[in-house]
Amino acid sequence: MQQILEAAGVREKPRGRFSLFAKMNSLIAILFLPIVLAYTYSNDVTFHVVSRELQTSSARQLTFLSGQIDSRLNQMMDFSLTFSRDPNARDFNGLNVWGDRYDRMQTRYAIQEKMRLQSGVTDIWPARYALHSQQNRQVISNYARTGDYSEDYLRRNMSGKWTYGDAGSGQPPYFYWFYTDSLGQQGLLTGSSLVVEASFSSDNIRNMLDTYKAGGQGDPFYYHKGDAPILNSSADRELSEALIADLNTHPLERTAQRIVELRGQDYLVSSVGSAHLDGQLIDVVPLGQVLGPISFSRNLFYLSIGLLFVLGVSASVLLYRNVQRPIRKLMNGLLRVQSGDYSVRLHARNRNEFSFVFERFNDMSQRIQELIENVFNEKIRAREATLKQLQAQINPHFLYNCLGYIINMAQMKDEEAVVSMAFNLSAYYRYTTRMEKEIAPLEEEVRLLVNYLDIQKLRNGRIDYGIDLPEELRRQEIPRLMIQPIVENAVIHGVAKSYASGEIRITGGLEDGFCVIRIDDDGPGLAAEEYEALNRKMDEELREEMGCGLWNTHQRIVHQFGSRSGLRFGPSPAGGFRTEIFWEIPGKQEADPIRPAVSY
Structure with a gap:
């Protein structure tokens, strides 16, 4: 009891300059002040940033719109320039060139067709064009004009700029631009000029x-x-x-x-x-x-802070009356128990949480025992959660490559390869995605390895593998997906890194109370000091520079079978890399006090 009281910090009746009520109110004020200051500063920064971004965005979008309009105008002006040099337009402006009426009709039709095609390039920007021949005093257009050729109309509008005017007859105003093929100054009518008129409605804008x-x-x-x-x-x-x-x-x-x-x-x-x-x-x-929502949220925040402050002070009053007073009564009772008065009994005036504490005061030892049991059960649940987490992290990432292989083989009409790959891939993912059981017989894991290695063999014809595991070992229960990451590591980092290698051998047995599985490849392997460093990393905390596949597998084995189980690495007799998986046979933990020696 003395140790419990000391652990709880109950040594003597506490005395202080300020009451708990005053301290709580001061703490509430101290907590609220930096929040208000930080939010005020953040709100001001946000307000200015949003204002600046709004100005920038508005200017950028408006510039883009202006560029779109200018682009359409450039298209109309370029067409006018090109059209003034068109052979049909030249024939239309020629003097006594047309030999017969049919040629004149064909020329007019060709000119109108070209203007009509150019006008209908886009639906949102219809344009009008007219061709004025000063020499023949005729006009051709792609729209119904209200008048014939007018010399005054041309001289009045030949400004070289886009002009804006009312078209009359209830129509919307139009923008006009005139281009002449005169060799002299633009806008000068020489008496034989050909003038191209381009216009568009204000509806376009x-x-x-x-x-x-x-x-x-x-x-x-x-x-x-x-x-x-x-x-x-x-x-x-x-x-x-x-x-x-x-x-x-x-x-x-x-x-x-x-x-x-x-x-x-x-x-x-x-x-x-x-x-x-x-x-x-x-x-x-x-x-x-x-910016209104920002101001509204700022005012709402200040109102909320004021309400929270009032609620905080009210809560401190309630805590003082309903918490601090009962705590003092409980501390006095503990001090009396510390002094040896175990007959003390505490009684609550109200039925609340403290009444429960007072009623259980004499049953302290039983409560401690219950707490110990709760902690033990929590450790078991944490261990199971860790196992699930580690198992979820081991997820093969070669699905896309397999699907790519199937596509390539299908394009090459190799039906046998497509069927074989699809069969193995289906069996592989049917097993890996089945999560109803965390433990499986080794025999099921061996079938998964066969599917995986057959897939790799289809993708890489150099791979050759062999599996030699005794029947009594195959009946052992192990965590699902425990061996596949090791074999995958041998394929990726062993066989795939050398064009001269391709052999993977999986052997094992029961040795001195341990189950042992060895995975060997004939890849490049590692140096002796690298094997030692890799073995040390298995018992260390996971760091960012370490690969998580082997470490996860090692941790799963340790969590499942105990600290004397796990992974060990060394050189393979085949010349490459060996990974050895070992775990204690259930029921043999007491008989075998040490780990088995790793054989290389």
Whole structure:
């Protein structure tokens, strides 16, 4: 009893400057303070990082959209340049070249067909083309025009830039670009010029804005001061009008970002200019929508911390009344027992956990015994869990190679090889995936080795193996998958590393109260000091630089059969590597006090 009290730290009545109640409240405050400070700092960092990433992402996406639009414009301009040199277009602009009416009709048909094909390259960017012949004063287009050839129309629009205008008749506005084949200054009409007109509807840009909006959180539109903006189909028109009014007063540079307050909220406004169009692509992102959850979580955290602090103080009051007082009563009782008063009895006013402790005070020895039994059972369960863990780690990793072999043989029409490999692979995995029993007869493990070695022999024709194990050894019960990792190690690190080797021999027997199995190969083997180092590692803790296959197998054998069992390594009479598995025969532990000598 004295030792128990001393182990529990009960030596004399404790005295301190502060009560447990004050200490607990102080501890709660000390614990909460660094949490609040750390979270505040983390929240500020997160807020700034998200803001910066949002700006970068918005600018990057808007630049990508501008690049897509410029790419489509480049395609239209390149086609206009190429089309102005087309032979049919040259014939159309020729003077008194057409000999008959049929040739003229064929030329017009060919020109319209080429423009129609170019216009229908993509559904989201339909384009219109028109060919104006100043010499013949005629126009050919791939759409229904509202007027004939007009010299004033050409001179008014030959600016060399993309212009934006209203097409009239209730149609959406169009962007226009004119190209002339004049050898002089671009945009100069010489009287015999051939002019290619390229145009596209503002709906093209609206479609790309819709696609852009579907993948983000912004509300994009095309803006050019003085012209009606091009909004996306689902745009917030009230927000867009307020932003456009702000842009008219405080214009943005062609590529810039700034935060604007609209309707009482902050918005991130990003602007990217086009290489060909005079306007800008504008994207407005509500910062409250993106950063709002961060602010909400911060406020929720502070509220939770306040509630937790109140609950902590309340819990300390309850602990003082329901824990500290009963503990003091229990300590006084232990001090009386320490002084030799074993007649002391403790009684609880309330029926709670301490009433149970008080009632069991006189049954301390029995409780200690129960604790010992619980610890013993826990050790057994931990041992079984360790066995399952070690067994689960030993998992063959050659399934893909075997499936590759089957594919290759099937392509080579070698049906016999495919059937043999599939049969052995099926039997192998049927056994390895059957986990209902942790122990199996050695005979079943031998059949698994035959399946595995036949698979390896199919993949590598140099492999030759032999298994010579007596019947009494084959009847021994061993952990499942105990020998296969050793044989796999001999195949991978022994036979496979030398083109001159290929022999694996498995022998064994019952020797001096031990079951012994030897796996030999004729591979390169190891140096004497390497064998010694490998044997030492089996009894050490697993480290990262050590392979886990052999170590796992050794540990499984030790856990199953005791510390005098395990693995040993040395040179093989065949010239390669020998692995020896040995374990005590059940019932022989007392008769054989030492491990068997390893034979090389």
